[in-house]
Amino acid sequence: MKAFSRATVLYNRESECGARRLGLKLKADGLRPGHFFMLRSPNTIDPLLSRPLGLYRVLDAAGEVLPVKRQSPFSGEGIEFLYNVVGRGTTLLSEKQPGDELQLLGPLGNGFPLPQDLGTDKAIMVGGGMGIVPFYLMAALLKDGLFLFGARGAADAALAEDFSGLPCRVEVSTEDGSVGAKGLVTALLARELTPDSLVYACGPPAMLKAVAAMAASAGARSYVSLEKTMACGIGVCLGCAVKIKAEHAGARGQLKMVCSEGPVFDSVTIDWDDIC
Ligand SMILES: Cc1cc2nc3c(=O)[nH]c(=O)nc-3n(C[C@H](O)[C@H](O)[C@H](O)COP(=O)(O)OP(=O)(O)OC[C@H]3O[C@@H](n4cnc5c(N)ncnc54)[C@H](O)[C@@H]3O)c2cc1C
Numbered sequence: 639m640k641a642f643s644r645a646t647v648l649y650n651r652e653s654e655c656g657a658r659r660l661g662l663k664l665k666a667d668g669l670r671p672g673h674f675f676m677l678r679s680p681n682t683i684d685p686l687l688s689r690p691l692g693l694y695r696v697l698d699a700a701g702e703v704l705p706v707k708r709q710s711p712f713s714g715e716g717i718e719f720l721y722n723v724v725g726r727g728t729t730l731l732s733e734k735q736p737g738d739e740l741q742l743l744g745p746l747g748n749g750f751p752l753p754q755d756l757g758t759d760k761a762i763m764v765g766g767g768m769g770i771v772p773f774y775l776m777a778a779l780l781k782d783g784l785f786l787f788g789a790r791g792a793a794d795a796a797l798a799e800d801f802s803g804l805p806c807r808v809e810v811s812t813e814d815g816s817v818g819a820k821g822l823v824t825a826l827l828a829r830e831l832t833p834d835s836l837v838y839a840c841g842p843p844a845m846l847k848a849v850a851a852m853a854a855s856a857g858a859r860s861y862v863s864l865e866k867t868m869a870c871g872i873g874v875c876l877g878c879a880v881k882i883k884a885e886h887a888g889a890r891g892q893l894k895m896v897c898s899e900g901p902v903f904d905s906v907t908i909d910w911d912d913i914c
């Protein structure tokens with residue numbers, strides 16, 4: 639059974655687009671793209687449950703983002719999250735100051751299968767909004783990566799600058815056309831997709847469903863990171879079930895737990911009609 643550990647807040651600041659960057663001092667190893675942590679305030683039951691956030695970047699002892707290396711798993715003296723304030727839990731998180739403590743459980747989840755394990759070092763990553771999060775570390779592992787980032791407007795699109803030191807090409811689409819191509823990120827994917835593409839995606843359910851359908855019709859492999867409201871994060875409460883197709887049924891029939899059996903799934907296994 640995993641145990642909560644305590645981590646000290648190094649920084650918790652608003653970024654250009656309104657999303658917040660949270661740096662925590664925490665000796666961590668075994669970190670992979672797509673892992674997540676459950677976070678909560680210690681010594682309070684407000685809110686009672688932890689909130690899941692995806693691992694964004696790895697920090698050194700001074701709290702600086704570690705230069706990326708083409709090797710996984712990653713380890714460091716700290717970790718960084720990128721998060722939007724949407725409700726009670728993330729509002730309280732946004733009020734944490736340097737020196738405050740948080741309780742953390744993780745790294746959790748399966749993470750994305752590594753490209754090298756799938757026989758390639760080339761992949762297309764598709765991120766919508768906060769779906770950018772797993773792809774910083776993934777981009778570090780690729781020799782020939784392409785990151786397609788779908789943002790609402792120029793402010794959100796600025797996050798793509800984080801990727802400037804990485805060995806990967808970045809294409810941006812914005813809904814208002816203020817940066818990059820105007821429209822949805824799936825239009826960028828349509829231009830790049832070939833039968834031998836390996837596609838990784840994270841973002842809103844409708845985007846994931848569209849990416850899965852496009853990859854399937856092109857004969858390409860795709861893996862998606864799903865989000866469900868989570869309580870325990872470790873497969874105990876059964877609160878984060880996702881329905882999979884009958885032919886992929888397992889020990890729990892057509893249900894899989896996003897926290898412990900995901901959050902990353904081969905997109906062909908998902909019953910997309912149940913998601914959106
Ligand atoms: C594996 C995983 C990784 C995540 N990584 C990130 C990340 O890196 N950055 C980030 O900003 N967010 C991430 N999220 C979403 C984040 O967990 C939620 O935004 C957060 O739990 C909301 O808590 P709250 O108390 O602020 O909001 P609540 O008061 O609980 O809810 C406010 C609103 O947000 C919706 N909501 C709550 N939880 C989720 C969820 N999990 N998915 C979608 N909508 C939700 C609710 O339906 C409600 O409308 C992740 C979620 C999962 C499952």
Ligand code: FES
Nearest residue numbers: 869871873876897
């Ligand atoms: S959050 Fe409890 S089983 Fe997934």
